[in-house]
Amino acid sequence: MADEAGVTKTLVLATSMAVVGSTFQFGYNTGVINAPQKTIEQFYNVTFLNRYGHPITASTLNLLWGFTVAVTAVGGMIGSLCAGVAAERYGLKKSMLYNNITAILGAALMGFSELAGSFEMLIIGRFIIGINSGINMGIAPMYLTEIAPVKYRGVFGTLGQFGVVTSMLLSQVLGLRWLLGTPTLWPLLLALTGVFAIFQLAVIPFCPDSPRFLLVKMNKEEEAREALQWLRGNHYDVKEEMNNMRIEHQANSTERKTTIIELFTVSYLRKPLIIAIVMQLSQQLSGINAVFYYSTQLFIAAGIPEEYTGLTTVGVGVVNVVMTIVSLLLIEHAGRRILHLIGLGGMCVCSVILVVLLNLHRTTVISWLTLVPILLFVAFFQTGPGSIPWFITAELFNQSSRPAAVSIAGLVNWLGNFTIGLAYPSINAEIGGYTFIIFAVLLAIFWIFTYFRVPETKGRSINEITALFQPEGEYLGGKPVKTYQKMGCSESS
Template sequence: MADRQERKPLLSSSDDDGGKEYDEYSVGKAKTKHGFNSHLALAIAAITLGSSFQFGYNTGVVNSPEQIIQDFYNETYFDRNGEYMQPSLKTLLWSITVAMYAVGGMIGGVSAGYWANRYGRKGALLRNNVTAVIAGGLLGFSKMAKSYEMLIVGRVISGINSGINTGIVPMYLSEIAPISQRGLAGTFNQLALTIGVFVSQLLGMEFILGSRSLWPICLALTCGPVVFQLLTLTFCPESPRFLMLAREDTEGAKKALMWLRKSYDVEDEIEEMNFEKAAEEKHSDFKISHLFLHNELRIPLIISVVLQLSQQFSGINAVIYYSTSIYRSAGLSAQNSQFATLGSSMVNVLMTLVSALLIDRAGRRILLLLGLGGMFIFTVVITVALEFKDQASWLSYLSIVAIICYITFFAIGPGPVPWLIVAELFAQGPRSAAVSTATLVNWSANCVVGLVFPTLQKSIGMYSFVPFAIMLLLFFLFAMFKLPETKGKTIDEITHLFKANTE
């Protein structure tokens, strides 16, 4: 305890800084003292493999068996009406099936902040497993009931489940990780998502569970992560920051931190949270309207929203949802298209892991700019290669390589960074509302892409990626001029940065 007695005195900025006070010594120690350990790893695994994995699984599960499920729609329609669907109706129904998942995500995402504040981060995630079980039942029994309506409703409910997860998981990860490990912890959210996409596409292969008789089982396996989460997250603590700043349970926050750090020496982190609490108490109670009325909140909200749009309007979900059909249009057989889709998903997993290892060293901003720039280049390459593939057979193979490179650059930055950034830019008071708003925007854009891309593809063919290329360029320029680096900074330092810039 001698080192604490030799501590530098509290340093106070002027009133123009919002009355910010901080203990420079404590904050410095809080940044570097604790590292990764088995308890923190268990908590991260419990929420990412139990929640983020589910999001990825439901995103990719309809990709490989797409044609078989469409045939089920057609056969069901014939049984009811004595005739098969018109191709336009089948395309519309399939677009709705894909897009309704995103509609559910919008509903879940906008309500995530409410559930996180009412039940806590851990409590809300555990309760959210009920929606996964309901969705799995509807999806799994839709073929037996000869009802594609059940399948569509199941997709909506699984979207609600994923929307709530995507809103709460980044908050929980940012609040349980030490500052020096916050980027790594946050990137595991995206890593688990990509693993979920890969597993769903692997199981969706026709020779595994993507056959005409087994595809409902493949869809129903969204219930699988529920069991894992109940067996793991139950034994993990609630977010220390939530306990300290929302519930005012200092003792509970200390116990949670000691469990997560595997150490009794957590006073510096408690002190840092006390400074944040004191800063919040100097302001009036937070209201959602403050996000839009105050510059120090509006600017980070705009950054968060634009980054969420960059993730979806980059075109990545058009590739994930429809990659099998894109590979077929490049000249691959149906089976080889499924293998190519699977290979793309594996690349996504591996490169997201690389991003997780780099993000606390290279920083969020550089990885996002690298990712957006690379995606822009390869979106152009994909468009050119697919357009002229009939004139040179090697261009078909170039388009496949370009899609893999495009996914690689997505995994480096635009995949993990937006979810991490939104949780870092806000203090405890506005964080839930900001994350809910950003999540709603993300899922809304997801819905637009899922609903519009098939029609866009039919209307303008290989030029359907041109709008994504234009938007990627705009997002790159925005990030270059507006996105600050948050690597290694406390939440208080990040929020103070915006206060200083608006004064």
């Protein structure tokens, strides 16, 4: 039986290749820029002084730093648009392989920026690494979803987010002022992102492409069977799982490639696309990047002494990792939808509490007490919104429409990332401690949408999930949609 497939050593190898080689890039480069902010700003100031004979103004420095942080998201938007095209043309494995070129180039530019006396190199390097991350976060979740047994698909989808938070914590620890966050070692801190690309280049030749891609898109049944056998182990009978993919292949063989326009105009594609888009927005507009990008500023504003902000930022990273592990353990038991609701609701409550604490009379107790809602905010984020939007998008679409849908959802995700990264400092400068009330309102809206519109996908095959959105009576994979609905696929709420 297909649902008896277990976790093999070869499956772990392929998963590690995708997680360390791809999702680590996104997490590491999200967290790495936070701790050494003052050190890198000093490099900007010295470079400006050497060029123009006078120091950079505070307003120009703030604008330049905000752009340095947010430019990765601009690259991410471009990369996310390229992800679907790359997956369609080269497959998931080759897309990850070729994408390492951008990782190594970006790492080199950032690593040599101080030696060249050029902050432009650092900014361009972060832009290029953003392109790399955009492609990775479109490709890796698809790969993890497609190689995972149905029984563990939620766990494997969450592993992508586990890679993100683990590498983010790594960057926060390495960025401490007594490690690599120093005036001489920060270029090495930024350049270390190239190590993940080298790891993937070393491991990827031993890993297969997605069996689903090989069969459904390339019509290479024997190669798909070999890849699936490699992933599942010699003891496993792949017949049933191959048959499920063959059903999808038969359905797709009668369909032409889904275009981006059709995703918006065809009803049964538009409905899951709207869900995917809102799920991505619920992640990025939740306020989490205000914590990830600007936690040092946030802690200082709360009254925490500056010498402790590095450690408190690492504390955020630790909570990130621990709660992602908890999410891994819960995802296939509690389900995607309920965890997302718990995460959004908890973040909303924490945002309100944080606003109250930030606007109370400042005392030592109040300052340190502010840490509690911030850490709980991160914990609730990782309970659901941190991981679920990335892989539920891959679950909502079949092979013919998945690449285009993932590209659109990824573009929206990065657009939200860019918006918060760039806008938060200005908004915070205007309204200070009330900034998080905006996030509380948005989180409440996303909670209501999830409750009424997002179905549970736990334990369902891709065909069963896509059947939820098909018009009654249409055929999917040779079976009427109502056949799948009788199998327990009616939309839950």
